[in-house]
Every structure is written in structure tokens, then in C-alpha cells.
Amino acid sequence: MTLWARKKGVPLPAHPRNWKGTAGEWLGDAAAFFRKKGVPEAEANAEFIMAAVLETGRNDVRLGASHPLSEKQGFHFWELVQERGQRVPLGYVLGSQGFMGLDIAVTRDVLVPRPETEELAAAARDLLQAGRPDPTVLEIGTGTGCVAIALAKALPGATVYATELSPAALALALRNAEAHGVSRRIRFLKEDLFKPAARGAGWADLVVSNPPYIPSAEIDRLEPEVRKEPRLALDGGKDGLDAIRAIAADAPRHIRKGGWLVLEIGSEQGAAVRGLLEGAGGAAVEVRRDLQGLDRIAVARF
Ligand SMILES: C[S@@+](CC[C@H](N)C(=O)[O-])C[C@H]1O[C@@H](n2cnc3c(N)ncnc32)[C@H](O)[C@@H]1O
Incomplete structure (x- = not known):
């Protein structure tokens, strides 16, 4: 998985909640950001990225919405969210795609x-x-x-x-x-x-x-x-x-x-x-x- 901000040598845009919050709050922040950027299916995209970061399934992401993210998880999540916000295809952001x-x-x-x-x-x-x-x-x-x-x-x-x-x-x-x-x-x-x-x-x-x-x-x-x-x-x-x-x-x-x-x-x-x-x-x-x-x-x- 790419570390987008580090890779491009640019500072990571600030996170609205100052890098704190539960998985559900991070998901909400990401979905709001995606809507602003015109990313279709904002919630689903946020969930797919969260699932990849937590190395779990989409259902578990929803069930675990009240758990706080570690700083590392939050940072990684927000990097990938920024990349998707540039309208990079989700498959490129995650580096993989399910097929059959x-x-x-x-x-x-x-x-x-x-x-x-x-x-x-x-x-x-x-x-x-x-x-x-x-x-x-x-x-x-x-x-x-x-x-x-x-x-x-x-x-x-x-x-x-x-x-x-x-x-x-x-x-x-x-x-x-x-x-x-x-x-x-x-x-x-x-x-x-x-x-x-x-x-x-x-x-x-x-x-x-x-x-x-x-x-x-x-x-x-x-x-x-x-x-x-x-x-x-x-x-x-x-x-x-x-x-x-x-x-x-x-x-x-x-x-x-x-x-x-x-x-x-x-x-x-x-x-x-x-x-x-x-x-x-x-x-x-x-x-x-x-x-x-x-x-x-x-x-x-x-
Ligand atoms: C629409 S993509 C399909 C890729 C993959 N099969 C899929 O379904 O996700 C078309 C593919 O055909 C390749 N391609 C284009 N022209 C070709 C040609 N003349 N001979 C062989 N492959 C070609 C492209 O590089 C591209 O990978």
C-alpha cells in the first residue's frame, strides 16, 4: 500500500479531528471529504479504505465503528483518503481489486x-x-x-x-x-x-x-x-x-x-x-x- 504523502514528499493535510477519534468518526470525516471532492459512493469508498487499513472486512468495519483508531492507523487511513480524494481509482489506492x-x-x-x-x-x-x-x-x-x-x-x-x-x-x-x-x-x-x-x-x-x-x-x-x-x-x-x-x-x-x-x-x-x-x-x-x-x-x- 502506498504512503501517498510521504511518497510525494508533501505534508499530509491536517485531519479535522486532530488525528483522534473512533473508526466511525474517521469514516464520517472521510465521507464528508469525498463528497466535497465529488467522489462517487462516498461512504462505501471510506469503508473499503478503512477495511484495508484495519485488514478486515467491510462488515467488521461497521461493527467496530466505536473503536478508536491508533495514531498509525489514523495516519495511514487519512493518507489513502487524500489519494482517493484526488479521484485516483480505488483499486489503485488499495493496490488490489476483488474479481470473482x-x-x-x-x-x-x-x-x-x-x-x-x-x-x-x-x-x-x-x-x-x-x-x-x-x-x-x-x-x-x-x-x-x-x-x-x-x-x-x-x-x-x-x-x-x-x-x-x-x-x-x-x-x-x-x-x-x-x-x-x-x-x-x-x-x-x-x-x-x-x-x-x-x-x-x-x-x-x-x-x-x-x-x-x-x-x-x-x-x-x-x-x-x-x-x-x-x-x-x-x-x-x-x-x-x-x-x-x-x-x-x-x-x-x-x-x-x-x-x-x-x-x-x-x-x-x-x-x-x-x-x-x-x-x-x-x-x-x-x-x-x-x-x-x-x-x-x-x-x-x-
Ligand atoms: C479493457 S482492458 C481489459 C483488461 C482485463 N482483461 C479486464 O477485463 O479487466 C483491455 C486490455 O487490452 C489490451 N490491449 C489493447 N490493445 C490490444 C491489442 N491490440 N492486443 C492485445 N491486447 C491489447 C490493453 O493493454 C488492456 O490491458
């Missing part, structure tokens, strides 16, 4: 895993579990490695390939795979999209990807947190569909007959992606919505 029950290490080199991407991983997992016991899977654009790792853990017979352009992301993904005991079953490759292709035609049972899909011009209008994430992870070109278009076009060469392509897509890209997948020869194309009713996952059979 796994603790995934996160740095500023990667996109912070999102809850909606758990739906992508679950969709791929369910299709694979209904098929052969030793499938070959490719994840394109692995970032932290969260999707590849979740699939390797859920499918002990699977061989997983994961491509990524960013060397720093690949190094982190490998570290995450080692931490979860699946590094021997995932081949991380510094390659563009499908490039592990030398394996010949129809080598993959399933290809899964959460590609960059935000239209270039929209990125500067997004929340400050998102703008601190790597552009390579976000920028999908003029209409947001560059990577999806390339993946759809190449899918038939790599996916075996009857295999699957599972993509995370933008909230308004369902119709366009359906057209791309059908145009590439995908059958049974399905666009699934997320809990907010927005287009989120596209599935096609090849």
Missing part, C-alpha cells in the same frame, strides 16, 4: 477490473463447463490477468493463452497468476490480438475479450478516475469498435467449428456488434444486458 472472489493485484499500468467483467468471465466459464473437459481458451487483452486467471481456476483441465500489448500489464498478470497458483496453465504472450495464431486453424475452443471499446473522443469526457487508467485499455478508435471489428474478422480462423467468441462491449454497441459478428459468420449471436439494462456481453458461435 479472487484478490487481484492492480497497478496504474492496468485497467481496474470491473464488476461487469465478472459477467463476461462467468459467461465464458459457463460455456466452457458445458463443453469438453480440456478446452483451449484465448483471452485477448488480459490486463491484470483477472479473466484468464478466473477461467484457469474454474476449469482445471483448461489450457489458457492470454495476449496483451503492454509489457508492464503482462508482468503484473503473471504475478497475479503465480499468486493464484495457475501460472503454469496460462501462457501470457506479448502479442497483438490473436497473434498466438501459429497454432493453425481452429485451435481455440473459446475466445474471450474485454477489448478497448470507448470511442476516442469520449475518453476525455469520462470521470476523472477512468481518465487515469491506461489509454491503451480504453481507446477503441473513432467509433469504439476497432478492436471488436478486428477480433470478429479473425475469429473464424482461430475458433474451432462450434466454438465460442465472448466479448464485453459498450452500452450502446449491441446492434453494431451483432452485425459485425453475423457478418463474420457467427451464429446464434446473443447480446446480453447488464444489471442496469445496458448492452454488455456479446456471444457468438463459430
Whole structure:
């Protein structure tokens, strides 16, 4: 965990309660500070940070609200609160993010895993579990490695390939795979999209990807947190569909007959992606919505 103020060599802004108080009072101070700074879900953010500092769960944070914090705990808490107040993503502040029950290490080199991407991983997992016991899977654009790792853990017979352009992301993904005991079953490759292709035609049972899909011009209008994430992870070109278009076009060469392509897509890209997948020869194309009713996952059979 970073010691933000010390790291940057700047004095820590004063704490309104002069470094004293119960966990509940510190939480209230942090939530008020977050509201002033426009941090969404102020209370929840304060609780997540407190849970990390106290090395406990969020529920225990609430139950222990009447306990005073030690000076060290208070100082550490307030440092992290200051960093979050700069609209740094919570995953970067804490250095980790939960994903499908796994603790995934996160740095500023990667996109912070999102809850909606758990739906992508679950969709791929369910299709694979209904098929052969030793499938070959490719994840394109692995970032932290969260999707590849979740699939390797859920499918002990699977061989997983994961491509990524960013060397720093690949190094982190490998570290995450080692931490979860699946590094021997995932081949991380510094390659563009499908490039592990030398394996010949129809080598993959399933290809899964959460590609960059935000239209270039929209990125500067997004929340400050998102703008601190790597552009390579976000920028999908003029209409947001560059990577999806390339993946759809190449899918038939790599996916075996009857295999699957599972993509995370933008909230308004369902119709366009359906057209791309059908145009590439995908059958049974399905666009699934997320809990907010927005287009989120596209599935096609090849
Ligand atoms: C939206 S992020 C997804 C990261 C991770 N899979 C997740 O779901 O949290 C897209 C990832 O694709 C990588 N990427 C972008 N273009 C790529 C390309 N042409 N080939 C391989 N990876 C690429 C980015 O570096 C980034 O890590």
C-alpha cells in the first residue's frame, strides 16, 4: 500500500479531528471529504479504505465503528483518503481489486477490473463447463490477468493463452497468476490480438475479450478516475469498435467449428456488434444486458 504523502514528499493535510477519534468518526470525516471532492459512493469508498487499513472486512468495519483508531492507523487511513480524494481509482489506492472472489493485484499500468467483467468471465466459464473437459481458451487483452486467471481456476483441465500489448500489464498478470497458483496453465504472450495464431486453424475452443471499446473522443469526457487508467485499455478508435471489428474478422480462423467468441462491449454497441459478428459468420449471436439494462456481453458461435 502506498504512503501517498510521504511518497510525494508533501505534508499530509491536517485531519479535522486532530488525528483522534473512533473508526466511525474517521469514516464520517472521510465521507464528508469525498463528497466535497465529488467522489462517487462516498461512504462505501471510506469503508473499503478503512477495511484495508484495519485488514478486515467491510462488515467488521461497521461493527467496530466505536473503536478508536491508533495514531498509525489514523495516519495511514487519512493518507489513502487524500489519494482517493484526488479521484485516483480505488483499486489503485488499495493496490488490489476483488474479481470473482479472487484478490487481484492492480497497478496504474492496468485497467481496474470491473464488476461487469465478472459477467463476461462467468459467461465464458459457463460455456466452457458445458463443453469438453480440456478446452483451449484465448483471452485477448488480459490486463491484470483477472479473466484468464478466473477461467484457469474454474476449469482445471483448461489450457489458457492470454495476449496483451503492454509489457508492464503482462508482468503484473503473471504475478497475479503465480499468486493464484495457475501460472503454469496460462501462457501470457506479448502479442497483438490473436497473434498466438501459429497454432493453425481452429485451435481455440473459446475466445474471450474485454477489448478497448470507448470511442476516442469520449475518453476525455469520462470521470476523472477512468481518465487515469491506461489509454491503451480504453481507446477503441473513432467509433469504439476497432478492436471488436478486428477480433470478429479473425475469429473464424482461430475458433474451432462450434466454438465460442465472448466479448464485453459498450452500452450502446449491441446492434453494431451483432452485425459485425453475423457478418463474420457467427451464429446464434446473443447480446446480453447488464444489471442496469445496458448492452454488455456479446456471444457468438463459430
Ligand atoms: C479493457 S482492458 C481489459 C483488461 C482485463 N482483461 C479486464 O477485463 O479487466 C483491455 C486490455 O487490452 C489490451 N490491449 C489493447 N490493445 C490490444 C491489442 N491490440 N492486443 C492485445 N491486447 C491489447 C490493453 O493493454 C488492456 O490491458
